[in-house]
Amino acid sequence: MSIGNIMVGQSGGPTSVINASLAGVFKAARDLGAKHVYGMRNGVEGLLEGRCVDMLEHVKTDADIEILKRTPASYLGTCRFKLGDPAEKEADYAKIFAQLKKLDVKSYFYIGGNDSMDSINKMSGYAAANGVDMRFMGIPKTIDNDLVITDHTPGFGSASKYIASTFKELIRDAAAFNEKTVLVVEIMGRNAGWLTAASILAAGEDNEGPDMILLPETPLCEASFIKAVGEKLKEKNTLFIAVSEGVKCLDGEYLSSRGGASVTRDAFGHVALSGAGHNLKELIKRELGIKRIRSIEFSAIQRCAAHISSRTDVEEAFLAGQHGARCAADGMTSKMVVFKRLADEPYAMALDTAPVSEIANAEKVVPAEWIDAANYFVRKEFVTYALPLIQGELPPLMINGVPRHLVLKK
């Protein structure tokens, strides 16, 4: 079975390596003889509007592919659009499938997270119900690492490498002053603490790493936390805290929207969502009177800092894209590419697939047995798991002192 013409899209929050997966799909499809490798601009949303390009007209050389692998964010553009239920949104599906038919698309790829797999699931269900001969494959992507079945997701390793490396540098910076110092760093992850936990990878022979790690998996008791901070500050002069943006307090409220004395309001009286890090800083300042305390957000930088990508992550993202294309060429459909870990050390990984229906809308959090909640920390099992994923570097092509990216003109 030939791969035929293909359609590929990217969805959800960008990462440092989502383009490596795109490069993998593209290269495999090209090498398998696809006549057209269509890319949807801004995911399904763009496809609905008929906005597509033939990537073969834009990505012309193997050098282009290598630069694409090193380009952060979504080359094709992305969206947060969620495809509705086929029963309710029949017109959307009819429009999309008419377009796919017109372009003679035989294989359809969507690179994304939970929602994207839901989209693949619905599309393949619609195709089956309507007798359309087309393959649908999902390629995993999310810095959040929260997809089930797969050992991990492309994007997580590079974000973790950025977080660990930058945290390490910030600890050197903060420790340079001989003053009582608290540094709070806010890290992404609304419901799963994988990225925040990765801050522990800053620790080593030459660095103490974070002292406390607050994950969304463990509700925060503010009183106990303040007591623990106070005790640690009796023992040491510096305290480094990693906090997930998604931490909730005991009463279920997000720390980021915490009311009470620390809330900030604008002139109209609206509560400002100041962020978990900011609120934690204010809490410590208020309760313990620490003067030299700072909160830093890794913000969107942590998901697009391709200049310090993990080589393991980039290569795996690329392989996942290639594998997806080959599986589609073999006639497989309605599956997502997954990673199976064969060994931690030395690290060995195998590619496999799993039904998208089992992945769509499910969420994987950090296992409870890897969390040392009493000490606001994570256990060594997490380190064993995460360390292989940040290994190696794939430096960008540097031109004029800055990374070169492959960019699709609008």
Next chain:
Amino acid sequence: MSIGNIMVGQSGGPTSVINASLAGVFKAARDLGAKHVYGMRNGVEGLLEGRCVDMLEHVKTDADIEILKRTPASYLGTCRFKLGDPAEKEADYAKIFAQLKKLDVKSYFYIGGNDSMDSINKMSGYAAANGVDMRFMGIPKTIDNDLVITDHTPGFGSASKYIASTFKELIRDAAAFNEKTVLVVEIMGRNAGWLTAASILAAGEDNEGPDMILLPETPLCEASFIKAVGEKLKEKNTLFIAVSEGVKCLDGEYLSSRGGASVTRDAFGHVALSGAGHNLKELIKRELGIKRIRSIEFSAIQRCAAHISSRTDVEEAFLAGQHGARCAADGMTSKMVVFKRLADEPYAMALDTAPVSEIANAEKVVPAEWIDAANYFVRKEFVTYALPLIQGELPPLMINGVPRHLVLKK
């Protein structure tokens, strides 16, 4: 004249390359036969408290020196202590000089900015007035690039490379969505806009770069600015704004502490210094009703992101340290090492020295003729000046996926 025993200290805000200058002083002093290379812990403040180490006991190999060059922040620790006037603080000077005499120090080095050069100036003045035979040399350091006489300062190039590279990645990230988007990035520089101007280095064949650059050199008229933003958003879907933390409004107030409708207050009614970026974001949101608008602070990361140092900057910082040591060995005193630019393209630079008295407490801002105030932008003369300084990379020694640093145990 031999260099004798030396004393070296680091002062002020850390940078990615202040340790490269320390490595330069250390290596030259060692190679010139210094028996002891004393380092003051936490600058003059530590010296006053008698806290010194002999670096020869800690930095043992040339490999150590290479790792030190790649280690951000201050290996010896830093301080913000300002030496008082010798007439008023005689006891401090007596204490310091007694200690230097005890350790038989012949050459004294201080790596820092304006304040540090003031410190060198006072120390050498005291020595001359009291017949002490000792050389005093300043080594320039500041990401702010605001020292006079020297063409530029070590630290600026690496911070600029981080700012340009990360800004470029953030533009890719923000442009991935097909929505009207405004991104405000706050960059360091209280009185001088050198670093904020460096955001323009993100622009190139593959990137539009920032649309607007707000420097502290130009007072901000908020009404005109909002008008300009509104017009730009008619032409394009995305707007990227670089704003210095030190921008002042027409009435002289810092944008970061701007009152009025955008001010945030805590529950006690205290105005929160939310930062220039945050306030600019609030202003645009309020006046133009943009929904997808975000502000990001490069925070302390921009001064310690040694993982993306400029090789030009690291090597020049190292050379400056070595040159200072050699000049002291030749009997020179009361001088700071300066850079003289011989050519922009291809870049050529020479080392020289200038009297610290002419550098202490003076400040160099971005020249008015390099600023295009009417268009909230900088001119190509700035690019010609800054581009050579961010060239080349000096990747860290990566161990376990993160940069390795040389660290002095407390």
